[in-house]
Amino acid sequence: MAQDMAAAFQSKEREGRALLDAIPDPAWLVDTDARVLATNAAFCRNIGLPMDAVVGKTTFDLFPPGTAAQLREAQLRVYRDNAPVRDEVWFDTNAGRRLYEFLRVPVYGTDGKARGLAGVAWDITLRFEAERRQRLVTQVFDNSTEGLLILDAQARVILCNRAFEHTSGYGLAELAGHDPGELAAPQHLESLLERLRDEVTTQDNWRGEIWLHTRAGRDRPLWCNINVVRDEQNHLQNFIVQTTDLTERKAAEARIKSLATRDQMTGLPNRHDFGRVLGEWLGNGRRGTLLIFDLDNLGRINDGFGHEAGDTLLRATGTRLRHLLRDEDVLGRLGSDQFGVLTTGNSDTGAVEAIVRKLLDAIAQPLPIDGSEVVSTACAGICLFPGDGTDAATLLRNADAAMHSAKAAGPNQFRFFSHKMNREMAERLRLESDLRAALDRGEFLLHYQPQHDLESHRVVGVECLLRWRHPELGVVPPGQFIPLAEESGLILPIGRWVLAEACRQNRAWQDAGLPPWVVAVNISAPQFHDGSIVEQVREALAVSGLDPRWLELEITESVIMEEPERVVTLLGQLKVLGVRLSIDDFGTGYSSLAYLKRFPLDKIKIDRSFVTDLETNANDAAIVRMVIGIAKDLELKVIAEGVETAGQRDFLHRHRCDQIQGFYLSRPAPAESIPDTVAAFPPTQP
């Protein structure tokens, strides 16, 4: 049969060959045994053999065994199915691995049975690689974390990737054919459309931020990069839009901004931001009031109850102030224990005063912390603007001066700024810097004021009172520099010096052969709470060699009552050293009798303010009588301070006060004159 076919073919050989050679790709004719009957020039070129070396050979002669088996398998399939077969085969060629697509069709004899087959093969390597690249591009497009949109020349969506679907909440089906400008948040609607038209088309690129209105109704900030694709004729063909979701970055930026402008503990604007707002108000010509509130005893609350308690107090103060202010008022935290308030309107100082009083009252409300009630007052400084200053820095400085002036008047006070305060403030600052140097320059000295037995007027002791001989200002009274020293912490080295000097002096009097008497030393609040008071006293005694029973420590009532539990322990430790303890300025604080009983005290000192008007003010007289009564009940000695007249002395005598101190018998005097005074009233045991 194969001979039939070959014969038939030979008869038309020339036409057949011409036809075969006209085919640009390899073509061939094989019999059922896979033997080549005819082929074309392209086949010979590809396989690298001349025609007569191909014709008559089988597939197995011409190809490596693996390839040949694969080709044969396809041939057999044609006969089995009796139908054309298409498949793809890889060939290793001189030009590298190439993929061919094959088409084989059965060739039938006159009896209708297959006698062989005709085949053509064409190189599809390029198409295959293009498809592979396309798949890769699609994968990148789909998996990109940046949103990608491809628009047509009319800026309508053709394609978008998953990232964009995710950010926008819309699927491609909903977006296709739409202008993405429809997705911009309403307030930015114009942006994408207009900028696309203008900038993108003239510069072929636009970058910037837009707000996307998502399907869920949220506005998301997007960074957009739009590029134009043009065809060969330079006509606009597509827009490619890349979007990066900025939501998280914006949130991080907001956090950073908040760190820079907010006080983290109270969440209020910090000093910097408060000043900025004040500057804005001034720039807009607004009239208003600036208030600075400074807590009176945050430090002591921190020391006594721990920093947690201090933090609670600060947050509560912020909340209380905010609660009483109007929405348009600004509240900020200006420093560790300072708050600032800005309100509009300042024409009526009466009204401003009423607001300030209300705010101070709110701050002074007791606050429950760890089961106890903590009370913290504040002082306020007030500036009206633009009258008191036309820029933020000046106003803050002036309000600060007013606040300090209020502080000088005591706790829970407020003051309107006046230019006099700036001078006072400058003086204060100067005094503070002079105070720093005073100890080194030896400008401090002690005066001593005798304390007398009321009955016999004999000296029972002397109170040492600090004096500062300022090189230009002369003698500065302690009332002026001790609060300053307490605020700046300078009281600690100064107090240490006083204690050492008083002990040294008293021992010197004893060494000079004078009869012994007690020296009383005032201990300030920071010095008492510093943690080293016991050690300080022990050291002063050791260095001077003074017997502890000739040293008395005066601690003011307010200090003792602030944290009674801790004070009980401290006083106990001091008592063990053998020194005497007295409560100074009694009657000015809020003593709890229950505690008084537990303190290991020796003496109560009735404050001068009750003694002064004793003879005319029934109230003061009653207080003095009551204090004497308490002292007797507790079996403590009682002394009245500031006794200036015989009348006062007699009243105290009638009510069985033990001792007196005051100008009536003796004024504070330098150490040198004390022996003479004492000689006039020979000392007796206290």
Ligand code: C2E
């Ligand atoms: P203080 O402890 O109550 O001292 C008594 C004050 O009353 C002294 O004022 C004294 O000069 C004054 N004084 C005494 N008798 C009379 C009188 O009859 N009439 C009047 N009008 N005043 C009288 P000074 O020396 O100005 O001291 C004031 C305060 O300064 C003291 O009050 C005390 O709290 C504090 N202080 C004085 N020296 C020291 C010190 O070394 N350390 C500490 N921490 N505070 C001190």
Ligand code: MG
């Ligand atoms: Mg005193």
Ligand code: MG
């Ligand atoms: Mg006193």
